[in-house]
Amino acid sequence: MSQPDEVDVVVIGLGPGGEHVAASLARAGLSVVGVDRRLVGGECPYFGCVPSKMMIRAADALAEARRVPALGGSTEVTADWTPVADRIRDEATDDWDDTVAVKRLEDAGARFLRGTGRLAGPGRVVVTTDDGDVELTVRRGVVLNTGTEPAVPPIDGLADTPYWTNRDAVRLRELPTSLVVLGGGAIGCELAQAFSRFGVEVTVVEAFERILGPEEPEASAVVASALEAEGISVRAGVGVSSVRHDGAFAIGLADGTTLAAQALLVAAGRRTNLGDVGLDTVGGDPSARVIDVDERMRVAGVDGLWAIGDITGKGAFTHMSMYQANVAIRDLTGEDGPWADYRAVSRATFTDPEVGSVGMTEKQARDAGLNVGVGISKLQESSRGWLHKVGKEGVIKVVADLDRDVLVGATAVGPSGGEIIGMLVTAIHAEVPLATLRGMHFAYPTFHRAIETALGDIS
Numbered sequence: 001m002s003q004p005d006e007v008d009v010v011v012i013g014l015g016p017g018g019e020h021v022a023a024s025l026a027r028a029g030l031s032v033v034g035v036d037r038r039l040v041g042g043e044c045p046y047f048g049c050v051p052s053k054m055m056i057r058a059a060d061a062l063a064e065a066r067r068v069p070a071l072g073g074s075t076e077v078t079a080d081w082t083p084v085a086d087r088i089r090d091e092a093t094d095d096w097d098d099t100v101a102v103k104r105l106e107d108a109g110a111r112f113l114r115g116t117g118r119l120a121g122p123g124r125v126v127v128t129t130d131d132g133d134v135e136l137t138v139r140r141g142v143v144l145n146t147g148t149e150p151a152v153p154p155i156d157g158l159a160d161t162p163y164w165t166n167r168d169a170v171r172l173r174e175l176p177t178s179l180v181v182l183g184g185g186a187i188g189c190e191l192a193q194a195f196s197r198f199g200v201e202v203t204v205v206e207a208f209e210r211i212l213g214p215e216e217p218e219a220s221a222v223v224a225s226a227l228e229a230e231g232i233s234v235r236a237g238v239g240v241s242s243v244r245h246d247g248a249f250a251i252g253l254a255d256g257t258t259l260a261a262q263a264l265l266v267a268a269g270r271r272t273n274l275g276d277v278g279l280d281t282v283g284g285d286p287s288a289r290v291i292d293v294d295e296r297m298r299v300a301g302v303d304g305l306w307a308i309g310d311i312t313g314k315g316a317f318t319h320m321s322m323y324q325a326n327v328a329i330r331d332l333t334g335e336d337g338p339w340a341d342y343r344a345v346s347r348a349t350f351t352d353p354e355v356g357s358v359g360m361t362e363k364q365a366r367d368a369g370l371n372v373g374v375g376i377s378k379l380q381e382s383s384r385g386w387l388h389k390v391g392k393e394g395v396i397k398v399v400a401d402l403d404r405d406v407l408v409g410a411t412a413v414g415p416s417g418g419e420i421i422g423m424l425v426t427a428i429h430a431e432v433p434l435a436t437l438r439g440m441h442f443a444y445p446t447f448h449r450a451i452e453t454a455l456g457d458i459s
């Protein structure tokens with residue numbers, strides 16, 4: 001190992017946020033090294049949001065075409081996976097090649113090292129590359145953005161089988177005839193519906209009592225019945241107890257039944273990449289599942305260390321990684337905030353119907369001891385829902401803190417649920433009084449007009 005290089009900032013892990021931090025700080029004139037052992041940009045562009053949303057866009061187009069007979073004519077829909085597989089390769093991932101992203105980073109003025117980065121004591125980082133170890137001394141700080149890997153539960157026999165994770169699912173050239181999806185979270189539900197719409201026979205197995213566990217129960221119910229109406233079998237409240245593969249999968253469930261399928265997709269959550277980043281060398285806890293950060297994204301109790309993205313446990317979303325990146329950039333460049341605030345974190349799950357949500361669920365608000373009021377309206381009972389006819393099911397649920405007279409949480413399930421939620425994000429973020437919200441204009445006949453009904457229902 002040669003003499004350590006001295007730099008201002010090292011970013012270990014270049015997910016969406018880490019890439020943004022490295023490029024922005026380099027553009028601001030700091031000397032920056034960005035380190036990634038896989039692809040610059042992380043999970044989202046290559047294995048996550050982007051390829052999955054391309055699959056979903058195509059699947060939704062097929063579903064809309066199949067709805068034509070109920071509304072105005074006839075269609076014959078022949079699904080073809082080839083354009084989707086091609087688009088993922090050509091437009092999204094460059095066939096899982098990050099040359100463009102590396103050039104973008106280097107053009108911003110950062111140095112890129114492909115390898116595994118590890119803290120090696122205060123102000124020191126060692127990067128293990130194919131050409132040996134590179135030692136770096138850091139003047140200003142290290143930013144961790146090491147993200148997650150798919151979690152694979154310790155199920156009898158599973159490890160010895162050719163199961164897929166999201167990283168395999170987005171690379172498929174050809175679809176299986178049948179698929180079991182282990183896990184009914186966001187990944188499981190989104191991909192289950194996309195594959196089903198391309199003709200795959202899909203079963204979702206979810207150990208918790210309902211799919212989309214972090215969402216409101218009303219959202220889980222609407223999505224579960226939409227999936228079932230399309231022919232997806234949803235087995236909630238039962239875990240997978242064994243997996244065997246002998247040409248095809250035999251998946252044993254805890255209730256004694258066995259499912260047969262050509263393919264198995266494991267979508268059972270994520271494992272944070274924190275075990276091998278050398279947290280122990282700076283006084284951190286190497287066995288921590290998530291890393292504690294303050295409002296400036298500084299790691300609690302460790303000088304000169306910032307963390308952003310999924311590893312902070314504040315919400316495993318690209319927009320969270322980018323939000324926290326901007327906070328860390330402000331702190332590292334000596335700006336005066338604004339600092340991180342998580343009251344109005346929003347998310348969209350791109351099932352059809354879509355689930356948009358923000359802030360607290362009713363249960364979270366009650367557990368927090370708030371004086372809770374809840375209002376609900378059903379999209380299918382709104383004018384727009386009635387007009388929409390097929391695919392009209394949905395629900396708006398708002399959760400209010402009656403003592404403060406503001407909303408603290410909301411869910412919008414239905415066509416464009418992820419867009420409808422936008423105004424409720426503003427309401428919660430800006431703490432708009434309920435009386436002000438109730439006095440607004442809501443255009444007729446929009447889906448978001450159902451929010452007015454939900455506000456009127458709060459009790």
Ligand SMILES: Cc1cc2nc3c(=O)[nH]c(=O)nc-3n(C[C@H](O)[C@H](O)[C@H](O)COP(=O)(O)OP(=O)(O)OC[C@H]3O[C@@H](n4cnc5c(N)ncnc54)[C@H](O)[C@@H]3O)c2cc1C
Pocket residue numbers: 012013014015016017018035036037038039040041042043044047048049050052053115116117118145146147148166187273276277308309310311315316317318319320321
């Ligand atoms: C199928 C799927 C669909 C998704 N859809 C959405 C969506 O629609 N909307 C949304 O907001 N979010 C979505 N997500 C979540 C989103 O992908 C992540 O929240 C996002 O990528 C942010 O992650 P991150 O910044 O923490 O890092 P990641 O994207 O996980 O990147 C971390 C990077 O660090 C690197 N790394 C790890 N350890 C080291 C080390 N020691 N040294 C060097 N490099 C290292 C990894 O190689 C990786 O490139 C989806 C995820 C999946 C899997």
Ligand SMILES: NC(=O)c1ccc[n+]([C@@H]2O[C@H](COP(=O)([O-])OP(=O)(O)OC[C@H]3O[C@@H](n4cnc5c(N)ncnc54)[C@H](O)[C@@H]3O)[C@@H](O)[C@H]2O)c1
Pocket residue numbers: 153155182183184185186187188190205206207208212213238239240267268269270315316317347348349350
């Ligand atoms: N649209 C989006 O924003 C989007 C889309 C996909 C993923 N994501 C992010 O990625 C994260 C990971 O997604 P995910 O769906 O993998 O995780 P998740 O934790 O949300 O869901 C995993 C599900 O698997 C179930 N499970 C675990 N072990 C099981 C077993 N042995 N048998 C049956 N079920 C089992 C869990 O009960 C859980 O419901 C999400 O938390 C989300 O933040 C976001």
